[in-house]
Amino acid sequence: MMFDRVLVANRGEIARRVMRTCRALGVRTVAVFSDADVDAPHVAEADHAVRLGPAPATESYLDVEAVVAAAVDSGAQAVHPGYGFLSENATFAQAVMDAGLVWVGPSPASIRLMGDKAAAKARMRKAGVPVVPGVDATAMDDEQLAAACEDVGFPLLLKAVAGGGGKGMRPVHDGSELAEAIAAARREAAGAFGDDRLIVERLIGRPRHVEVQVFGDTHGQVVHLFERDCSIQRRHQKIVEETPSPSIDEPMRTAMCQAAVEAARAVDYVGAGTVEFIVDADTGEFFFLEMNTRLQVEHPVTELVTGQDLVAWQLQVAAGQRLPCSQAQLVQHGHAIEVRVYAEDPAAGFLPQTGTVTRFDVPDAPGVRVDAGVESGTVVARFYDPMLAKLVVHADDRAAAVARMSDVLASTVLHGVRTNLAHLAEVVATDAFAAGEVDTGFLDRHLPDWTPRAADTTELAAVAAVIAHHSSPVAAPTGSRYRDAAERGVRPAERDPSDPWGRLGPWRLGPAGGTPVRLVEGEAEHLVRVRGRADRLSVTVDAGLDDPTAADVTLDHDPDDHGRTVATVDGTRVPLALTVEPGWDGDQQVWVHVGGRTVLLDRRPVTHHADNTAVGGVGTLASPMPGAVMEVRVAEGDRVTAGQVLLLVEAMKMEHPVTAPTDGTVTVLHVAAGDAVEAGAALVEVTPDDEQE
Structure with missing residues (x-):
């Protein structure tokens, strides 16, 4: 007999995927969610949903007791773990079964055996399945691990005994890299799986x-x-x-x-x-x-x-x-x-x-x-x-x-x-x-050192024409990102709806008329001026330069088959999908899908001057992403060398080192281990040697 109700112990894409099949089979579903996912699609699509806890996975999706309790209390007969989180956790599988529920997966014994890479290799070797040459002894300390690496020979691969997905895995090409690689692999494995044991394998060249x-x-x-x-x-x-x-x-x-x-x-x-x-x-x-x-x-x-x-x-x-x-x-x-x-x-x-x-x-x-x-x-x-x-x-x-x-x-x-x-x-x-x-x-x-292709003149002309044609008063932005900004005292720009110049769009009188649109993509900046109406627009790209580019643009009144606006630039059809997000101080982010890819542009007021000064000063290193500080390896007053790892930031289950850009001295530490940081937040200040008295 098929189940009546299944709890899906996961989130996002895989939770929705499992629920899709459950609906096809006539099985009701129970979703679980953290505070960060209260409005997530997988929650809305389930027949019933249970809150697990706060946003961090360790306090919600990885909480074995909370997930099992949710399954029991919701009347589920079985638990589907999806992938990731607790899907390969033998303790969780056993807890589900001990609660009288059906575990949709292999036995806890199979999970435990195959989740231990050393034991799995031994079993496969016994079964006649070829395995990568290496040393898979368990519980090796750093000294024993280093000796095993010497036996295997370089290049080699350090791998976490537990887990997968590249966590706790480090290639080592020679002995000079070994100590740091062992420390990093152990640290990442312990953080991801609660187990810092490592094995050694031969590194396959290709x-x-x-x-x-x-x-x-x-x-x-x-x-x-x-x-x-x-x-x-x-x-x-x-x-x-x-x-x-x-x-x-x-x-x-x-x-x-x-x-x-x-x-x-x-x-x-x-x-x-x-x-x-x-x-x-x-x-x-x-x-x-x-x-x-x-x-x-x-x-x-x-x-x-x-x-x-x-x-x-x-x-x-x-x-x-x-x-x-x-x-x-x-x-x-x-x-x-x-x-x-x-x-x-x-x-x-x-x-x-x-x-x-x-x-x-x-x-x-x-x-x-x-x-x-x-x-x-x-x-x-x-x-x-x-x-x-x-x-x-x-x-x-x-x-x-x-x-x-x-x-x-x-x-x-x-x-x-x-x-x-x-x-x-x-x-x-x-x-x-x-x-x-x-x-x-x-x-x-x-694709080494890959960078996206910048928008070309035709695409910029089309984007500016659409923006100018659809110009309207900028409403006060809403949503969590803007509420958070308001709490920090940052106010979004608002335009008076009664201002006729804000409502007129690109149609102006006089030779200096038209709508100026300032678009910034990375370090490239373009001043685009749009004149006329949709049936005949004159667009000048880089209008402030000695050699501007002029184009004739018309906008189709009907969208294409995919619901995109179609601009015709000098006879070339340019379909584009454009989303404008209000920002602060008059800025706007313009997301545009054009030429088969997405381009992110900043639309700035023509009178606005960008301040490119680094946060906190020239020698300040900022967080590359929102995350948490895992480890701080320096103190104020320490001498550092270019490339030296100063601290580690963790985000989305990945570890990111922040390194010194030059030889110098640590003058200010803005964070400590365990601190949560936003993207761009100041982390540490390093005064270069050539700037010290």
Whole structure:
């Protein structure tokens, strides 16, 4: 019998994904939420919702007692953990079962065994599954670990015994890096998993990351649902996944899938799991990497090529039913690709971003699937993983799938938060990706020091024309970000609605007429002047310079098929979606989707002069993002050298070092370990040597 009510012990995209299948099966759902997620989409879509606690995950989504109590009190019969948070926590799984509920996942024993990388490698070795050479002894202290590293030889990889997702993982290329790498890996592993034990593995020179989806039931049946290639990664986090893998041939596919089935059988596996392998691109060997005892983020590509609903399989197996298909009945059709959309700035080292999603639109098209945790109005907070959505495509073959993904990335609009959409579009557009030449060093090799393309003259003319044509009084802004600013004494600019010059738009009399629009993109600044009416606009870009560019622009009265405004600039059609957010001191942020990508511009009053002075002075280092200070390594008066790590800031489960830009002396410390900081907050002041008396 299927369950009547299931609690989903997660948030965001995966919570909504699980609830979608539950609704299709007629199963009622219970959501859990923190104070930061009270208005989140997954809460609104559930049949019932229970508050867990404050925003930090440790006080809400990771609180075992609170989640189990929510399940019991809400009348749920089963708990689905999704991925992340407590999904691979054996203690949580056991607590759910002890409360008389059904755990939608493998047994606590399987979770515990496969979550311990050292024990998992030993079991796989015994089962005949190839493993990466290394030292996987448990409980090694720093001295023993250093000795093990010498035995394995450099380059090598330090890995946390518990966990995954790149946490507690550090490559080490020579002995001079070892002490700092051990300390950093232990610290990150302890913070992420509460376990700082490490193992050592040989570092594969050109690794490809290929994994196999497996499924087992309580009746002894184990099957695989083929492989997925997850080689394109940043900071050990996957960003592009696809199936079938372009990196392996049919004999390797057969061998790898069979090895994955044997791995699952070796631990009496029940439910959805993924056996991850590392493939040496130089030798063609493959090795067991780890097993994720849960549903993977990238499961949609498997669903699209097999036609199966893996969440439905999970619920059916948890209810005691047999697997819906035998191995012989499982076949692949076509090719599927998934990309992960993150709230991050690729041009700034992929730093996590926060804010409010003001517009999110993925045009509906055949072969396109969107699994999203956000919608227009969703607040992206600093407390959780920065993944916003997954864009997935399916086509008859890989070339068609690549083309379809390119179209989707070019047409997706996401405003209000910086994302990696433009970066993903360039990944998919590379010749190497089209050829299937992928490995984990793909980004460093093909897109090093990536920066987004700046808006060109045609795009600036179109944007300015739309802004000028739709000019209206700037209302006092609302929402949490503006309330917070008001509490700090920062007041947004307001325009008198009765001011006729504020209502007239670009239509003016005299040669100096028109609407001046000052647009700033990074360090580039443009003064654009717009004259005329929508049926005939004259637009001058960089009007204050000796060699301005003039353009004739008309605006279509009817939007295009995707609801975007269409500007015709000197005969070229330029569709654009534009969102203007009121700011302070007359500034506005203009999010514009144009030319297949999103551009963020500041619209400033023409008389406004920017102050580019660093916060607190020339030598002040500011926080690169909202987060918390993990560790302060210096004190006031300390001498520091260029590149020295001064302190660590943690945000969205990632650790970010703040380093000295030059040789000098620490003169002021603005923060202490444990302090919460906003983006741009002053952290530490360093006086350069050449400025000291």
